[in-house]
Amino acid sequence: MKTIIEPFKIKTVEAIYFTTKEERKDILEKAYYNPFSIHAKDVLIDLLTDSGTSAMSSNQWAGIMQGDESYAGSPSFFRFEESVRSITGMPLIIPTHQGRAAEKIIFTILGGKGKYFLSNTLFDTTRANIEFSGAEGIDLICDEGKHPSIPAPFKGNMDIVALQQTITKIGAENIPMVIITITNNSGGGQPVSMQNIKDVRNICAEYQIPFFIDACRFAENAYFIKLREEGYSNKTILEIANEIFSYADGCTMSAKKDAFANIGGFLAMRDLELAIQCRNLLIVTEGFTTYGGLAGRDLEAIAIGLQEIMDEHYLQYRIRSIEYLTNKLIEAGVPVMQPAGGHAVYIDAKEFLPHIPVEQYPGQALVSALYEHGGVRGVEIGSLMFGKYDAEGKLIPAQLELVRLAIPRRVYTQSHIDYVAEVIIEVFEKKDVIKGLAIIEETPLLRHFTAKLKIIE
Numbered sequence: 001m002k003t004i005i006e007p008f009k010i011k012t013v014e015a016i017y018f019t020t021k022e023e024r025k026d027i028l029e030k031a032y033y034n035p036f037s038i039h040a041k042d043v044l045i046d047l048l049t050d051s052g053t054s055a056m057s058s059n060q061w062a063g064i065m066q067g068d069e070s071y072a073g074s075p076s077f078f079r080f081e082e083s084v085r086s087i088t089g090m091p092l093i094i095p096t097h098q099g100r101a102a103e104k105i106i107f108t109i110l111g112g113k114g115k116y117f118l119s120n121t122l123f124d125t126t127r128a129n130i131e132f133s134g135a136e137g138i139d140l141i142c143d144e145g146k147h148p149s150i151p152a153p154f155k156g157n158m159d160i161v162a163l164q165q166t167i168t169k170i171g172a173e174n175i176p177m178v179i180i181t182i183t184n185n186s187g188g189g190q191p192v193s194m195q196n197i198k199d200v201r202n203i204c205a206e207y208q209i210p211f212f213i214d215a216c217r218f219a220e221n222a223y224f225i226k227l228r229e230e231g232y233s234n235k236t237i238l239e240i241a242n243e244i245f246s247y248a249d250g251c252t253m254s255a256k257k258d259a260f261a262n263i264g265g266f267l268a269m270r271d272l273e274l275a276i277q278c279r280n281l282l283i284v285t286e287g288f289t290t291y292g293g294l295a296g297r298d299l300e301a302i303a304i305g306l307q308e309i310m311d312e313h314y315l316q317y318r319i320r321s322i323e324y325l326t327n328k329l330i331e332a333g334v335p336v337m338q339p340a341g342g343h344a345v346y347i348d349a350k351e352f353l354p355h356i357p358v359e360q361y362p363g364q365a366l367v368s369a370l371y372e373h374g375g376v377r378g379v380e381i382g383s384l385m386f387g388k389y390d391a392e393g394k395l396i397p398a399q400l401e402l403v404r405l406a407i408p409r410r411v412y413t414q415s416h417i418d419y420v421a422e423v424i425i426e427v428f429e430k431k432d433v434i435k436g437l438a439i440i441e442e443t444p445l446l447r448h449f450t451a452k453l454k455i456i457e
Contacts, residue, residue, distance in 0.1 A: 044375030067297025095292030099254025156184030189341020220342030360436025374423030
């Protein structure tokens with residue numbers, strides 16, 4: 001059959017509150033043109049993030065009812081541990097309340113002034129936790145990943161030559177970790193090939209640098225490997241995932257993505273000495289080692305979700321639904337990251353709004369326009385999120401100016417996605433009237449969450 005259907009039935013629904021364009025214009029102004037400051041009830045289609053916003057299955061809800069809330073040694077933890085171990089093959093599993101908590105622990109222990117963490121592309125909280133420790137994060141994306149409109153099968157790959165050169169320049173002793181994000185969220189949700197993971201592993205082994213994986217979307221990445229990389233078409237998603245993790249010394253994960261959970265995350269590793277340090281910090285900041293800030297019911301939901309995410313019927317639907325929206329936009333001439341990523345559609349805001357300079361945050365201007373016109377909430381992944389200032393206070397822009405429309409898992413139907421496409425295309429047809437933005441208030445770290453902006457008249 002040509003038609004890919006949703007591989008699930010809807011058991012419970014939530015009403016959407018409809019707003020008018022006039023109401024949204026007022027809401028946007030009161031939110032200082034920051035989508036994070038808009039109340040969720042005022043959003044028609046919420047594509048701000050796919051993190052923690054998925055619809056859980058009836059099996060996950062059943063698991064929640066079985067959750068054991070013992071402070072220490074909960075059976076729910078051991079089911080969670082076994083589920084994680086079956087995928088990663090790593091013996092040491094440390095639960096955390098979400099992905100950034102895992103990042104905070106590992107980078108507090110390994111980071112510090114004078115240290116450098118190398119990546120294909122770090123996402124916002126990963127970079128913030130690195131910088132909060134006093135260390136610095138360096139992105140080494142492959143050349144294909146720097147060009148949104150040029151299709152390539154694995155645009156999330158790390159630049160192997162640049163990795164080798166950077167290690168030589170900085171010194172391996174100053175690099176506590178190389179970390180690959182799968183899929184590459186900041187780089188358009190693009191996958192990383194198995195060969196690239198192997199190559200990075202080999203270089204890390206040569207210099208005795210620990211190699212970690214940010215595994216938030218491991219199943220989506222594994223499915224892309226199955227589709228696009230030679231030698232993997234007949235392998236199961238679990239087999240591909242097992243191989244991915246076999247090359248790593250450890251991983252961090254937000255279970256709010258590829259586990260369908262509303263909360264949760266973990267650290268997994270092979271080094272016992274490092275795990276002991278992580279567990280000590282976990283007890284101080286998160287909770288005991290068998291719950292890590294999570295309720296037993298959440299551990300149950302994660303354990304089940306990690307297995308459900310590897311269903312190939314689901315992954316086919318997931319990837320094709322993102323592709324469906326991407327292709328509709330391409331047909332209308334809207335500049336988007338190509339090919340379609342795994343969890344989101346990424347609009348090239350610099351090309352969409354060429355009349356707005358990067359200093360006026362074209363991505364944030366586009367996010368605002370999409371909300372005002374159709375109540376669709378996305379997020380800027382560009383110079384508001386990743387830009388820095390030089391010594392004279394001048395903006396150092398991000399490499400790309402993107403707007404991410406992240407699709408929550410098992411939440412929206414095709415008609416919702418058709419509506420989103422219609423909103424984007426109508427905004428594109430009137431793009432010349434969109435104005436740039438100026439920051440009037442910001443914080444030193446993760447400013448995009450709380451920044452206040454105004455329209456430049």
